[in-house]
Each structure stands twice: as C-alpha cells, then as structure tokens.
Amino acid sequence: MGILSGKRAFIVGVATDRSIAWGIAQAMKAQGAELAFSYQGEKLKDRVTPLAESVGSRIVLPLDVSSDAEIDAAFAALSREWDSLDILVHAVAFAPREAIEGSFTANTSREAFRIAHDVSSYSLTALARAAQPLMAGRAGAVLTLSYLGAVRSIPSYNVMGLAKASLEANVRFLAADLGPQNIRVNAISAGPVKTLAAAGISGFRKMLAQVAQVAPLRRNVSTEDVGNAAAFLCSDMAAGITGEIVYVDNGFSTVGMSFGAAAADGG
Numbered sequence: 001m002g003i004l005s006g007k008r009a010f011i012v013g014v015a016t017d018r019s020i021a022w023g024i025a026q027a028m029k030a031q032g033a034e035l036a037f038s039y040q041g042e043k044l045k046d047r048v049t050p051l052a053e054s055v056g057s058r059i060v061l062p063l064d065v066s067s068d069a070e071i072d073a074a075f076a077a078l079s080r081e082w083d084s085l086d087i088l089v090h091a092v093a094f095a096p097r098e099a100i101e102g103s104f105t106a107n108t109s110r111e112a113f114r115i116a117h118d119v120s121s122y123s124l125t126a127l128a129r130a131a132q133p134l135m136a137g138r139a140g141a142v143l144t145l146s147y148l149g150a151v152r153s154i155p156s157y158n159v160m161g162l163a164k165a166s167l168e169a170n171v172r173f174l175a176a177d178l179g180p181q182n183i184r185v186n187a188i189s190a191g192p193v194k195t196l197a198a199a200g201i202s203g204f205r206k207m208l209a210q211v212a213q214v215a216p217l218r219r220n221v222s223t224e225d226v227g228n229a230a231a232f233l234c235s236d237m238a239a240g241i242t243g244e245i246v247y248v249d250n251g252f253s254t255v256g257m258s259f260g261a262a263a264a265d266g267g
C-alpha cells in the first residue's frame with residue numbers, strides 16, 4: 001500500500017512528459033493516488049489525454065488558470081466525477097518571453113508584471129478557493145512549485161522571481177487561512193529542470209551547468225526527485241508540515257561559496 005492510497009489528486013500543469021507536474025503525477029500514482037488532470041488549450045489536450053490514460057485517469061479537464069469562468073467550470077466538472085478531493089497540485093507559471101531575458105529594469109513592463117503575477121501566483125489562491133468545498137472533511141493538501149529566484153536574483157529570471165516571491169507569500173497566507181479546515185499548503189522550490197517553461201528562460205543551459213558544478217550533490221534534480229518529495233508532502237506522513245517552502249535542489253541553495261569541480265583536485 002502506498003502513502004497516498006485512497007487519496008484523489010487534481011494535477012494542474014502537465015504539458016509534456018518532461019513537465020515537473022508529470023513527475024509528480026507518476027510518483028503520486030506509484031504511491032496509490034487516483035489522479036485527474038487539466039490542460040490549457042486544445043493543442044495540449046491531445047498531449048495530456050494519453051499521458052493521463054497511461055496512469056489510469058480518464059478525467060482530463062480544460063483549464064486556463066487566468067480565467068475565473070474556466071476555473072469554475074473545471075471544478076464543477078471535477079465535482080461531478082468525484083465527491084471529494086485530497087490533493088491539489090499547482091504547477092503553472094508564465095511570463096511574456098521578452099520579460100525573462102536581458103535587463104530586468106528595462107524589460108519589466110507593467111503588463112508583463114501583471115501577467116506573471118496573475119498566472120503564476122494569483123492562480124494558486126483562485127484554485128485553492130475552488131478546491132476548498134471538495135476538500136471539506138478531508139486532510140487536504142495543496143502543493144505549488146517555486147524557484148530560488150523568489151529569494152535571490154538569478155540572471156534572466158527577472159519578473160518571474162517577483163511572481164515566485166508572491167507565490168511563496170501566497171503559500172504562507174493560504175496555510176494560515178486554510179489550516180483550521182485541515183488543509184495544508186506547501187511549496188517545493190525545485191532546482192532547474194529542462195522543461196517547456198524552462199526553455200523560455202534565456203541562458204537556462206548555463207543554469208543547469210552551474211548547478212551540476214556547485215550543488216553539494218553535483219547533479220541536477222530530476223522530475224522523479226521532485227515527484228517523490230511532492231508525494232511525501234501531500235501524504236499524511238507530512239501531516240505536521242504546512243506553510244513551508246521545501247527545497248529540492250540537491251542543496252544548491254545552501255551553498256554560500258563553492259569552487260565546484262576544481263575543489264576536488266585542490267585547484
């Protein structure tokens with residue numbers, strides 16, 4: 001029996017089989033959870049549906065998180081299939097491409113700021129509110145994905161760093177608000193993973209190389225690493241953990257200084 005057996009999880013943010021949300025879905029399935037998925041736009045429907053079927057899920061719902069109407073419709077459809085929900089995974093972020101390259105000062109327009117915060121942070125509040133009725137009487141768990149750019153400047157991450165800082169505050173406020181209803185809210189701050197969204201960040205390959213050289217474990221994280229931590233955080237084994245940002249980054253964020261590979265040969 002897995003640590004999530006008997007639990008139902010709604011996973012928002014699968015785009016491809018490289019998505020972090022897909023790593024989370026696989027880990028949750030392996031731990032016994034029943035899964036439902038969403039997709040954004042018809043193009044992704046054809047990609048997400050076979051992935052969902054491969055883990056035994058036939059619930060695949062359209063959901064653009066920037067639309068209140070789509071959020072309402074998705075949860076109405078979910079509640080026709082399920083009478084309760086235990087886990088909500090929010091693995092969604094977006095910023096206009098021109099805002100996640102070059103100069104932060106020059107390229108952060110009012111509109112890019114608005115879109116990044118709306119899609120990447122506000123959507124967590126909106127989805128948690130929509131999930132609340134289905135989580136009533138359960139040990140609910142909400143999980144989102146953040147990145148180190150929330151608390152440190154990272155080249156090119158720019159306005160997305162501000163949106164992630166907002167997202168992390170969102171986690172703490174939701175945790176305080178929903179805790180009395182036995183709903184826990186946490187984030188995983190993942191190390192860089194090569195996904196569709198990451199491909200939009202200028203210089204992403206250099207970020208991967210830097211982590212592999214400097215992180216204590218000398219490698220990048222996999223979607224499996226993140227998925228396993230997500231399964232734990234959404235299980236009853238993590239019943240005492242809420243409002244936390246848990247780093248799954250091979251220790252990269254803990255290093256103050258490193259001479260990387262050169263340290264090993266005394267260089």
Ligand code: NAP
Pocket residue numbers: 012013014015016018019020021039040041044063064065066090091092093094119145146147148189190191192193194195196197198
């Ligand atoms: P991904 O596979 O591209 O997933 C991002 C998902 O967000 C896609 O399914 C995308 O759909 C969806 N999305 C964007 N705008 C949306 C909207 N308005 N409504 C609904 N869905 C929308 O990339 P990922 O790297 O796995 O990203 C998942 C989460 O992990 C994000 O929050 C990201 O910031 C976070 N994260 C990623 C890394 C990394 O290095 N990859 C590190 C730390 C944290 P479309 O493809 O249709 O836009």
